[in-house]
Amino acid sequence: MLRSEPAMAQATGAAPRMAWIDICKGAMILLVVLLHSSSYFKAQGGEVPPFVTAATAFFAPMRMPTLIFLSGLLASRGLRKGARGFLLHRLRILLWPYLVWSVLWALASGHADRLVEPEGWLGGWYLWFLLFIMAFSIVAALVPLRFHLVAAAYAFLASLACEDGTKYGERLLFFLALFLVGSFLGRERERMEAWLGDRLLLWTLMPAIIAVCLYSAIERTIRYSPHDALPILIVVAGVLAAGIQVAGRHPLPLLQAMGRHSLTIYLVHMPVIAITLRGLPLVGISSFAPTFAMSVALGLAASAAMIAARRRYRAVDALFHFPGA
Template identity: 25%
Template sequence: MRAAPALGPGREAWIDVAKGIAIILVVLYHAIMYLDEAGLAGALAPLNPLFDTFRMPLFFFMSGILAASAIRLPYRQLFRKRMSLLLYLYITWVTLQTLFMLVLPPISTSGAPNATWASLVTLFVRPSSNLWFIYALPLFFTVAWLMRRWPPLLQVSLTVVIAVLFGAQLLHTGSPWDKMGKYLVFFIAAIYLGPLVRRRVPFVRWWHVVLICLGYAGLVVVTTKLTLTRVPFVLLVLSALAVVAGITVAVLLTRLPAFDFVRSLGSRTLPIYLVHTLPMVALAAILVAFDVRMPPAVATLLPPLLCAGAIMLAVALHRQFHAVPGVFTVPVKSWVGMPPRDVIAPTRKVNLT
């Protein structure tokens, strides 16, 4: 079996494949969630929480691997190179999504409001439930930069404690802050474990993937059935195993040309993440407004179809508007460019990493 190909210096193909897996699962999660609000998620609705330990831990671990060199920059360069775009897009797209949801009829059969004007005022205090990830990344970069001179073991140990407290709900805010508390450890750990992971990737074989995935799936079923997810360290262990499973699956898929589309999606996670919920809330509003009903077997097919459609729409919109300043980029290039005296060359494009 051939080794995973590289995309260039320091950027192996399996990294984008892993990100592609993560973004597909995030989009599918929201598709199930919004269709369930309309009562049309079928048999997939109760299965949605089972992947909680997989999606975001994998996403943040891959982001941490790609952040290792950035945190060695002076903070001003780090902000301009890796954070300013994300913060701009967070503000812009939270505003856009909030306004979009405010004009829609209810997307839930309960008739609850889709959004409130207050969410625009509190977007940094109570992060957006849809877009919190791109707000978390600048915060995680800042934390990693502040701790950069601490011993790695101390950094990981501290974030493990935070993850355990939030995972066991000993710390609980009822907002995306809980998720940030649970997943910071994966970002920090990846910064220091990245070189080891990269060295081990070429040795991954198909039977490793099978054994690890079966072990992860079995533990998820057992812990869910026995309601052990709030027991300290259980979620952390499951999430760590999910990261290993996700990476090994990504390596395997990299060796199969038929799955190159997953790598392609992994290189476009930012526009997909920003756009994908818009068609979902629009469809949910239509389904609720017309009181659409369908058999559970048919409803079960809707989330995967909506997931695929939302991804294709996001990719198409990015292709159409990527060159328009302020849509998927900052409106002023100098916000992310480096001044002449900086040693880091200007970057035109910042991926969601």
């Protein structure tokens, strides 16, 4: 019997997923698909309407920072049950799909030749997220959980010393700090949920969240940088608060499902977008609107098909999880 992502998490002692976490993850993974459907079109030489660029910049402070923080939060319980088991589990479910989908991505994007170069295995367009989470998991396993906040402070200071804008320097260390803050707060998740569940807090944060996102859309896109740490933390706190309060009133089953299978969606959508962008010009479609719509629709449809196929076919499940692990 094949295991879904939640089942695998429970079988290995990872934190059980909660509705608000799945809603937040589902919303953020949807924003990632929308982002990549426009940004990859632009990267291939297409012209993206200014309002679309502004819209993607509007959500920049929340997309990846929220996913990184929640990855740390969910890691906390697994770490409390044993660092060695946690690390082995993380490597099984992250390293294997990272390698498999690095190959599939290279083939889909037409850059199979890059696989013979070291740079071809460093995350490329979108797999850097898995590479980062693997690195963060190693650090989290090596540092005692009670010291994660201290380690986060050191990572933050190290990111300040890095050259601005470097993916494997400034961004890596800044996201490591965010991940470790999440894992540290996971020790008191119920208390954090009670604090974020206060409606007054969300209404208090809302003007600041809107201001940060508007600034990102109009003036300067918020970067994943220690220099933008405060606005990012405000927005992430607001997203979590909204998720907690929405989950208490509306189940939003579609977003919950997307959150439960966010890793599958993350892996699948980008190769499908690349194939779509390579294929549509062959049938005379090259403008932004239909290409964007098809990229989003096919990326999500292929993800849903893969999620269903994982439950039925071991060969498909092996694309996402080390066989027999």
